[in-house]
Amino acid sequence: MAEKMILHPSSSTVVFAVLLNVFFTGTYGNQVPLILWSSGGSPIPEASPPAGHVVSSSQLSSLLASVLSSGPRAVVLFQQDKLSIDDFTVFGGVFGNEEDGAFPNLKSALQNSSGQLVLPSVSQLGSSRIVQLLQEQLRTTPLYLEPKNLAQLHLSASDPALLVVRLPYSGTDVSSSKDDLRANDGVIGRILDIMKAQAIPYTAIYTAHGPSQVIQEQSLDSQLVGRSLLQTNVYAPVQFNDSSNNACILFWANNFTVSVYQGKWEMTNLTTQTFAQTPKLDGSKCSDTDSRLSINYENVLGFKSFRVTFVMSQRDYKVSARKWFTLDQILLEYDNQNTTLNDTRDIYAPGEYSYHCESVNIFSSAPRTPSATQWMLTFGGFQIQGFSVTKGRFSYANDCASFFTPAIWMGLLTSLLMLLILTYGLHMIMQVCTMDRFDDPKGPTISVPQNE
Structure with a gap:
């Protein structure tokens, strides 16, 4: 009860x-x-x-x-x-x-x-x-x-x-x-x-x-507008300052891995050494037309000294009537040896923008043979800006993802196909016309003989 x-x-x-x-x-x-x-x-x-x-x-x-x-x-x-x-x-x-x-x-x-x-x-x-x-x-x-x-x-x-x-x-x-x-x-x-x-x-x-420990929901107001969202990451980007102590080069990646092939692949992750610590930037420089960001490491993949250099340039292109910056190449220097990675032709942006891509893989041009050495750099959340840096922050990012993705192309082609079918159907309907003459019901009927 x-x-x-x-x-x-x-x-x-x-x-x-x-x-x-x-x-x-x-x-x-x-x-x-x-x-x-x-x-x-x-x-x-x-x-x-x-x-x-x-x-x-x-x-x-x-x-x-x-x-x-x-x-x-x-x-x-x-x-x-x-x-x-x-x-x-x-x-x-x-x-x-x-x-x-x-x-x-x-x-x-x-x-x-x-x-x-x-x-x-x-x-x-x-x-x-x-x-x-x-x-x-x-x-x-x-x-x-x-x-x-x-x-x-x-x-x-x-x-x-x-x-x-x-x-x-x-x-x-x-x-x-x-x-x-x-x-x-x-x-x-x-x-x-x-x-x-x-x-x-x-x-x-x-x-x-x-008391409870409230798990905060992510607010869109806390994000930056556009695609330059890397300022909110855990680590600050690598920053090189000019002679006036103003930031002129910024580089960021949420994952930075270097791999080398010498009969077999060996890999090391440089993310922590690059962003969680203050790296040595000896050899870096910047100007209005050319910039170099050199990041120096020690004891990487068995090499006592190791340097990664991003070589960038900015030029005025008359066709587009604006300046564009490009990542021309990446230089690897290790124990008095060097390798040039030229597979960077797709990394470019307007001069006042930064460049961003969710995933970037850059290979050296050496053939994969047992006696040859091949390098590969892998970046996740890659973003770089070598010119027009203001207030130590990335500018709006030119993203590698094109506007017309495969899904958009499929939608456009499907819509075009349906439009063509509809147009053809309307055209066929408009061609249908009524008979202009009819048989006389009072006249003789048509006789069709049949063979028995």
């Missing part, structure tokens, strides 16, 4: 709701937010806590005593495993206009309350003792509810009651966090609907045992 609870009616209902747009978006260590609202009545007399103030356990006890002294003494406590103020700011839908927020029922409950207030930062000690504090104020035993047993909840308004609903929260990634919060919001909505259907005035509290 479902347990009966008697609730004491109150002449006035006190509202104590949490305003979530309270200028807080950071992480609060061992502090959690607390939302408290009632089904109606006069607002809470206390003022909002000042910005940045952490509500202690004693202050929380005083606030609860003030609210419950004149408000509904039927209290529903929604206690989540983990919760932070960032859960509301990231997943939204409480006080804003978001239609896809994770808290539609909580938003509706706050909008229908007669007053709103926020406690964005309550000490974890106070939050962990909230059941004990409420039990002392109401002088009743808490009743722990499971979401699956909500249909058995039956209330009446005579004596105080304390309902405790535990809500899970894993928060392993963005998708699961939003799903957990949306499911918990559904439980909140079902319980509030039961309270409303039974006409029971209530005071509801939404808090947690401890």
